[in-house]
């Protein structure tokens with residue numbers, strides 16, 4: 001058995017690998033869990049759960065992407081194993097999703113909160129969506145095309161999400177809380193693109209699409225219908241303004257301001273993101 005004491009699910013994913021690194025830097029032992037590697041964990045293979053949970057103090061939880069069916073049993077197993085804290089990554093606008101987006105996150109939140117040991121981190125969209133996700137090609141091709149004219153969000157640096165997660169995974173007093181994690185300012189995606197244009201010295205153009213045209217572009221990229229419907233739903237929710245505005249949870253929890261998108265963009269351009 002691994003002697004580490006904080007288990008990080010999706011530990012090789014975008015948030016999980018940063019959470020694990022933040023924990024290690026703060027001197028905590030981690031179990032970096034994934035479907036491959038020394039600490040194997042698969043939502044769909046309950047036989048992989050006991051070794052992960054045995055002796056763990058806390059678990060960082062990323063909802064399964066496909067089916068939240070196993071989550072309540074996993075939470076029960078964690079409680080039975082003596083896990084004191086379950087810290088889950090969720091998304092902002094939760095109360096307005098209404099079946100249009102995030103069904104597995106909703107079910108995972110419910111199970112984690114029902115444990116009485118859960119902390120939910122409802123995060124804004126990550127700045128890293130422009131380096132490690134769907135919007136990365138926009139900075140290379142010069143075109144960001146999304147369904148909506150004025151879509152505002154308070155993009156957050158995943159480093160801040162990881163710092164908050166590392167904190168609440170390792171100290172008591174956050175059980176049964178929901179935190180809203182945002183960057184320090186609300187930006188339209190068009191103004192975020194203008195910041196990236198300045199940071200990279202490139203011509204980047206924002207193009208508003210109809211939801212139908214956007215769905216067609218996603219299909220061309222190879223996304224399946226379920227993912228297309230989720231993303232179209234997400235943008236409808238964002239166009240309604242539910243991710244606009246900022247929260248002070250990050251500065252309150254970290255004792256410092258959340259990182260500005262512009263500062264993140266300058267650093268990314270300087271280290272060669274987008275082939276700058």
Ligand SMILES: NC(=O)c1ccc[n+]([C@@H]2O[C@H](COP(=O)([O-])OP(=O)(O)OC[C@H]3O[C@@H](n4cnc5c(N)ncnc54)[C@H](OP(=O)(O)O)[C@@H]3O)[C@@H](O)[C@H]2O)c1
Nearest residue numbers: 010012013014015016034035042043090091123124125126
């Ligand atoms: N992108 C955003 O702006 C944003 C904002 C707020 C919230 N979120 C939420 O964040 C979550 C994604 O987090 P992330 O970006 O850190 O993850 P990610 O980079 O998308 O990685 C997902 C991880 O899930 C693991 N995984 C896949 N199938 C699995 C299975 N059957 N059992 C166990 N692990 C499995 C994979 O690990 P292995 O391959 O190693 O098994 C992978 O590392 C989603 O719920 C999303 O809705 C995203």
